[in-house]
Amino acid sequence: MAMHSSSLPTVFAALSDATRFAVVERLIAGPASVSDLAAPFSMAGPSFLKHLRVLEDAGLVSSEKTGRVRTVTLVPARLNDVADWFAWHRREWDARFDRLGALLNEGDDQ
Template sequence: MAQQSHQLDGIFQALADPTRRAVLGRLGQGPASISDLAKPFDMALPSFMKHIHSLEGSGLIQTRKEGRVRTCAIDKQRFATIETWLSDQRALWEGRTDRLEQFVLKTQDKETQK
C-alpha cells in the first residue's frame, strides 16, 4: 500500500465541492462539452473552468479539444484509487476487531447516555 498520498489529496480535494461532484454526475451519463457542462450553474465561465481544471488535474476527468470545443469525459480508473484507499482503511479495522476496541466502545455508550 502507501499509494501516492499526493494523488489522494487532489482527488479528495476535487470531490469536496458540490459543483465538481455535480459535473461528475453529469459526466457519468456520458461526455459533454465545457459549455454544456457549465449551463446548469450560475457562474461565469472562467470560474467554472477552474472546477474543470481541478477535476482534470486530479485525474477524475480527461478532456480533449476538437476545433473550438473541449469535450470532457470521466476517467473511471481514478475512482479505483478511492476504493483502494477505502478498502485499505477497512482492512485496518477488520484486521483488528478486538477487545480493546470493544472495551472503548462500551465505555463510550455509558458516557453517551448522560
C-alpha cells in the same frame, strides 16, 4: 498499479467542491461538452473553467477540443484508487464498530 494512499488527498481536494463533485457525477453517465456541463450552474464561464482545470490537474477528467467544442471525459483511474482505499479499509473500521456496537447500546448515528 494501485497508488499509495499519499496521493489520495489530492483527489479529495478536487472533489471537495460541490460544483466539481456534481460535474464528476454527471460525467459518470458519459462525456459532455463544457457548456453542457456548465449549464446546471449559475456561474460565470471562467469560474466554471477553473473548476474543470482543477479536475483535469487532479487527473479525474481528460478533455479534447474539436472545432470550438471541448469534450470532457471521466478518467476512472484516480477514482478507483480512492474506491480501493475505501473498499479495503471499510472492513477494518466496520469490524471495530461492530465489536463496539455489540457492547454499547448502538442506536443510530449522527
